[in-house]
Amino acid sequence: MSTTELTRAPRFRLPPALSGSIAAVIAAFLVGAVLIAAVGVNPLTAYGALFEAALGTKNGLAETLVRTVPLALCGLGIALAFRAGVFNVGAEGQLFLGGTAAGAVGVAGAGLPALVLLPAMALAAMAAGALWSGLAAWLKLRFRSDELITTIMLNYVAIHLVSFLLHGPLKDPNGALAQTARLTADARLPVLLGGTRLHAGILIVLVAVVLAHLFLWKRTNGFRLRVVGLNPRAAENAGMNVRGTILFGFLVCGALAGLAGFAEVAGVQRRMIENLSPGFGYTAIIVALLGQTNPFGVLAAAFLFAALQIGASTMESAAGVPSTLTTVIQGLVVLFLIGRAALPLIRDWFGRRFGGGR
Amino acid sequence: MTFLTDPTFVGFLSASMRLAIPIMLAALGGLFAERSGVLNIGLEGMMLVGAFVGFVATFWTGQLWIGVIIAVLAGMVFGLILGFYTITLGANQVVVGIAMNLLAVGVTSFFYRMAFGAGTDRPRIDSFTPLDLGPLVDIPVIGPLLFRQDALAYLGLGLILVTWFVMAKTRFGLNVRAVGEHPQAAETLGVDVQHIRYVAIGLSGGLAGLGGAFLSLSATGVFLDNMTAGRGYIALAILILGRRHAIGVLLAALLFGAADALQLRAQILPTGVPFQFLLMLPYVLTIIVLAGFVGRNSAPAALGVPFRRGRSGKDD
Numbered sequence: 160m161s162t163t164e165l166t167r168a169p170r171f172r173l174p175p176a177l178s179g180s181i182a183a184v185i186a187a188f189l190v191g192a193v194l195i196a197a198v199g200v201n202p203l204t205a206y207g208a209l210f211e212a213a214l215g216t217k218n219g220l221a222e223t224l225v226r227t228v229p230l231a232l233c234g235l236g237i238a239l240a241f242r243a244g245v246f247n248v249g250a251e252g253q254l255f256l257g258g259t260a261a262g263a264v265g266v267a268g269a270g271l272p273a274l275v276l277l278p279a280m281a282l283a284a285m286a287a288g289a290l291w292s293g294l295a296a297w298l299k300l301r302f303r304s305d306e307l308i309t310t311i312m313l314n315y316v317a318i319h320l321v322s323f324l325l326h327g328p329l330k331d332p333n334g335a336l337a338q339t340a341r342l343t344a345d346a347r348l349p350v351l352l353g354g355t356r357l358h359a360g361i362l363i364v365l366v367a368v369v370l371a372h373l374f375l376w377k378r379t380n381g382f383r384l385r386v387v388g389l390n391p392r393a394a395e396n397a398g399m400n401v402r403g404t405i406l407f408g409f410l411v412c413g414a415l416a417g418l419a420g421f422a423e424v425a426g427v428q429r430r431m432i433e434n435l436s437p438g439f440g441y442t443a444i445i446v447a448l449l450g451q452t453n454p455f456g457v458l459a460a461a462f463l464f465a466a467l468q469i470g471a472s473t474m475e476s477a478a479g480v481p482s483t484l485t486t487v488i489q490g491l492v493v494l495f496l497i498g499r500a501a502l503p504l505i506r507d508w509f510g511r512r513f514g515g516g517r
Numbered sequence: 518m519t520f521l522t523d524p525t526f527v528g529f530l531s532a533s534m535r536l537a538i539p540i541m542l543a544a545l546g547g548l549f550a551e552r553s554g555v556l557n558i559g560l561e562g563m564m565l566v567g568a569f570v571g572f573v574a575t576f577w578t579g580q581l582w583i584g585v586i587i588a589v590l591a592g593m594v595f596g597l598i599l600g601f602y603t604i605t606l607g608a609n610q611v612v613v614g615i616a617m618n619l620l621a622v623g624v625t626s627f628f629y630r631m632a633f634g635a636g637t638d639r640p641r642i643d644s645f646t647p648l649d650l651g652p653l654v655d656i657p658v659i660g661p662l663l664f665r666q667d668a669l670a671y672l673g674l675g676l677i678l679v680t681w682f683v684m685a686k687t688r689f690g691l692n693v694r695a696v697g698e699h700p701q702a703a704e705t706l707g708v709d710v711q712h713i714r715y716v717a718i719g720l721s722g723g724l725a726g727l728g729g730a731f732l733s734l735s736a737t738g739v740f741l742d743n744m745t746a747g748r749g750y751i752a753l754a755i756l757i758l759g760r761r762h763a764i765g766v767l768l769a770a771l772l773f774g775a776a777d778a779l780q781l782r783a784q785i786l787p788t789g790v791p792f793q794f795l796l797m798l799p800y801v802l803t804i805i806v807l808a809g810f811v812g813r814n815s816a817p818a819a820l821g822v823p824f825r826r827g828r829s830g831k832d833d
Contacts, residue, residue, distance in 0.1 A: 488623070498602070
């Protein structure tokens with residue numbers, strides 16, 4: 160198999176820098192404003208309620224940071240995979256399996272000190288996520304199956320598998336619901352800010368972002384990752400291990416998504432539940448793209464979308480605008496981000512139509 | 518041979534067809550797009566938009582066919598937007614497709630709540646009902662498979678033949694294939710590559726929208742958030758299994774319909790298999806198909822490669 164084929168679909172040019180991302184966000188919010196007006200609500204009132212709820216109070220800000228954790232970790236994984244030319248849409252399933260592994264280890268290891276138990280849970284979660292992602296890597300490298308479809312299919316399989324585990328082997332014997340037993344205090348991430356749910360997961364995110372940045376720009380392995388993503392043929396000619404790098408892209412994405420599952424279980428839910436994620440793994444794709452696959456950009460994008468999601472429910476109750484508006488805005492952000500290429504075309508068209516008459 | 522007329526088996530057969538139709542229609546949509554060289558990852562979103570718009574139009578007008586027509590048009594609009602990105606802008610076809618699919622989830626659930634509120638009282642329409650074809654129904658195997666369906670299903674099956682005819686026998690079909698295999702050569706011969714691709718992606722969206730309408734107007738009579746549940750992606754796998762050929766798509770879709778019908782029935786029967794494993798069946802089947810058939814199946818040479826006039830589109 161030629162190496163160019165391996166990365167045919169994921170190869171894409173990044174739009175120019177930060178201004179593109181900001182313009183895309185503004186444009187998406189403007190369209191969102193039109194939709195809000197269509198519901199019969201003043202857009203300023205609605206957006207005001209949204210951002211007030213997400214950023215204006217201590218608890219709101221804490222909730223936004225809590226929500227940033229899974230979006231940033233998954234987004235970071237997807238971004239690194241992108242850099243290697245891998246289009247991993249499977250973060251959702253990898254997160255579910257990571258959360259399940261963390262929950263299982265947390266319950267089984269009850270009684271162990273936190274310093275042993277928490278790392279064990281995190282490692283189990285990362286291993287589970289990487290294993291699931293590695294399955295897609297194997298399908299791609301061995302059978303040339305497009306990871307775009309296999310990872311989406313594996314998401315559905317993972318969620319059903321987790322459902323089976325929570326209804327069966329891992330179910331809390333003393334409860335009626337499909338979930339694990341409650342984690343003991345030693346299996347929980349510590350709360351950072353009293354009176355809120357802000358947990359130490361956000362520190363894991365900051366460390367991961369810095370490490371990813373150093374890896375991409377200061378390490379030979381990171382350089383290789385970027386070369387393989389940009390031009391697999393050149394990488395191959397330079398003697399780089401293209402297949403190994405692609406495998407690494409899959410595994411690191413799975414591990415980070417699994418870690419996100421761990422953070423949700425140990426930091427927020429305090430047990431593994433059936434509906435662990437309302438689509439974090441999918442939103443994280445947008446986060447990775449909006450962040451231009453740059454670790455700090457991913458963090459900023461994750462924070463923005465976290466604020467959107469946290470504020471949206473308040474916007475719904477206070478202003479009567481359906482909270483699913485956030486999903487619309489997320490999709491629009493990407494379309495506007497890549498739609499920038501249309502600007503010269505539109506200028507040309509107007510030029511020909513209205514400027515060329517004389 | 519009594520099992521051929523056994524009610525369980527008969528029900529299984531007609532359910533297989535019923536479950537195959539929506540993914541078959543989406544896969545037909547994918548066929549036009551991919552044969553012209555455009556990868557339509559947005560099938561999922563186009564289906565969802567079709568399911569939603571078709572439902573709303575029928576709910577408001579009381580006319581099922583108006584819902585069907587509007588669903589097709591909405592799918593086309595969505596297809597042309599994807600076309601603008603992939604054909605005119607030459608954007609990454611996967612990124613655009615994924616973004617369109619997420620947008621479709623948001624737009625449909627947003628407008629659903631706008632139209633019907635967030636209450637638990639789910640609006641419902643009178644869906645298509647199976648046509649009465651008299652004694653034909655009693656033919657073993659073929660009867661339940663073919664003659665217990667509703668008008669929309671027959672339209673879908675008819676479109677298999679239409680697609681086959683268009684692709685194999687018409688100038689347009691020849692142009693689509695030429696554009697997908699070798700756009701530079703096609704252009705030299707005077708074919709407008711971008712025009713052909715726009716028409717193909719428009720048809721693609723329309724067919725996916727029709728597949729979506731089948732979900733809401735025929736299969737259920739309701740609209741549910743994200744009710745396509747990955748069928749648009751499964752359609753992409755069906756396209757590969759069916760070798761991007763109309764008849765192949767029909768057979769591959771039937772295989773998936775049968776898998777789906779099987780898991781639905783097995784859930785009721787005391788098989789001892791946990792129901793979650795049965796639910797996985799169509800998705801696992803998709804993975805197996807992708808692993809087993811991709812290598813032996815050549816895609817159109819220019820699939821996924823943006824075309825720019827007067828330039829070699831191979832490496833940009």
